Amino acid sequence: MKAKLFLKNTVILTVGSIILRLIGVAFGAYLSRQIGAEGMGLYQLVFSVYNFASTLATSGIYLSVTRLVAEGIGRGSYADANDAMRKCMIYGVIVSTVAASALYGFSVPIGTKLLDDPRTVLSLRILACALPFMAFSSSLRGYFFAIRNVVKSTSSQILEQLIRMAVVSVGLTILLPKGMTWACAAIALGSVGGEALAFLYTLVLYLRDRRKRNFTPKRQKETTRRVLAITIPVALSSYLRSALVTIENILIPRGFKKYGATGQSALAQYGMMEAMVMPILTFPSAFLTSFSSLLVPELAEAAAVGNRRQINRLASRVMQLTLFFSLPITAAFIAFGEDLGLAVYQSAEAGAMLRVLAPLVPMLYLDTVADAMLKGLDEQVSSLRYSIIDSAISVVLIYLLIPIYGVNGYIAVMFISTFVNAALSINCLVRVTEIPFSLGDWVIKPIIAVTASSIGVLYLVRGLTFSSHAMAVVVKAGLMLLCYFGLLLLTRAVTFREIRDFRRILHPKDQKSQIAPAPHRQASHSL
Template sequence: FMQHETDIGRLCVGIVIGIVAGEISSFIYLSLFYVFGIRPKRAEKQSLKPFARVAMPIAASSYVTSILHTVENVLIPYCLALFGNDRAESLAQFGLIRGMVIPIVFFPFAFLSSLVSILIPEISRLNTRVDKTARDARIERVLFLAFVFSTAVGGVFFFFPEEIAVLLYKDAAAAPFLRLIALVTPFMYVETIADGLLKSIGEQVYTLKTSIINSVCRIVIIYLLVPRAGAMGYTYLLIASNTFAFLTCMIRIRKKSAVRFFPMQSMVLPLAVTVALALLCRRLLGLLSFLPSGAAVVAVIGVFVLAYFGFCGILLKKRGVFNGH
């Protein structure tokens, strides 16, 4: 309805209205599904303590993280202004990273999260068993899949940042930031998955603590670094913060399970394949100059994806990621 609207304020209001309408629709749908679909006819009385023990840390983590992120989002434009930009330019740079780069980076994550969201309840069920062998095997497969998938995504963003930015936004301004954040895209993806895995095995209190520590450190570093380094300093902060979160999650999983890591198969080999294919695809992009630029970029990325996952599919099958046992 607002495709021809040019007023920024009205466009923002339209976006907010759309988000609110979507949330209300989702709530109504799920409520109806529960009432008429899955609610038991005779609900047995159960103690709320086991549920509260799980739900309270997760809820607290969401609330605290939301508050700290709000502080962070308010502080960043202020610190960018101290770097030497006026307020409008500071907000523009902040919007460039949070509104353009980050959505691009996390868009492919939807495909991975859909699969993992199916596996995490299964891991929670297996966690109730005395023998944790099956649980650890599932965790190992999920992490392996996350590494393989995220390495390809990071490679695409690192080797084709200008092309992707121009294709999506008709402007290459986001390309330098996209290339930098691409370096830690695997860490960002795997950390998000690992956080969910930790919660599925009862480590929600630990994730709450690390989330608070990470957020507080981010705020302090924003206050100290961004006024001196500007938007690029904020990008470096994102890299450091996500690396820290990745390491804390992986160390905790290693401590609380018997999960085995195979760096050669899950990291080195996918990275080598990514680099080799990306370099070949860049050459291919030059050969497709007779096509419209957007079509050439889509075609080349499509070739990369097919070739990469064709190769890694063999690796995934060999590792038993798609097996049910």
């Protein structure tokens, strides 16, 4: 039953994540048409500071709730889970109030001195109001993940985005004629409205769920200690990591200016890279993001009862699945990137940049799932340490390379930082688990399959005329994925038996014996 619930939640989260990504991409395309590339750069600059403030307000809360509630439920004690939830919410009230006050109080020096653009001040003040709502929502969503009721968490996020889009659309209609300052303010108002109403919705769902539970409330000093033991190290590391990321985002447009771009052009280049290209590059990871989120409570429970066999087998299958998934996405961006850029943003330049950055996809996606598994295995501090190392390297390279090489310097920084972060995370995961790795089945055969599929599809569709760039992407990518999956089965890089058996590893009680690899598929290489 638990395996079925996991798969059901994976489907729900995947669908929800795809909807959220589609909303995000559609919203980004709408904003780019309304405020242009310069406006997107200004918007991204404001939200780089807001993201740092949100890290101050929420970091560690979601993971603490998910871990402690899942462990309490795993022990059969909802009273422990309730105590953890209550104390995490108190912690959230305190830190979010401090963060909101700081963002509002220092908005003028941040906007005029740090961001070097007074147009950002009003938006920063508005966004400060969203932080307390965000902290509460983080606790509530962590609770629903821990009890495996992801519909409520996902629906609240979709509601938040829809409200945000509605408020922004109305706000831009009224405020855009007043200039870019007020346009960004309209976007900030959308974020506040979305966070506030989503919080109220999730709170109602939480109170209804809590009333269904029969338990005697109790308060334990041990719970407080455990909450602080998880949140404080994660928070401090996240603060440093987020500060470095914010510095990165500030240095990038400044680096473009030093390279020779005007202020407007620098913001336009920055907006295209961060607000247009990167969302498309990470969009296909919706499935992996959903799956990774569910791995945290699953691995936390397995670790709590010492089930190393399930941990090792789950980690192995997930890493293999991630490689199989990321390689055709990479090929699709390389082969059809121009059509995709034109379909979404009416920008050939964005499409060209997608093709250049496409090789980042496997490392980005592997890092995503490795990071989630490390958090479930109580290695969240290690994961954050690697992110800090990655960001520190990025800051130095951005400072040195972009003023000299411009966009090419930015691309070099992206490749170096992504590789470093992913390599460190994967190495840590291998160290704390035992992952059998087959170079032939995991890497060589999928690369051959995806290369043959891409070349074959490009040959088959040459000369065909499509009604739109979007239709061209759908047809070409669909044909390529069908060919790719068929070749994986043909080369036995993956088998139907492995597909059927994957669900069994989610819960050791669902199987009577260990699923051993077939003799001809023994691991041929060790990480």
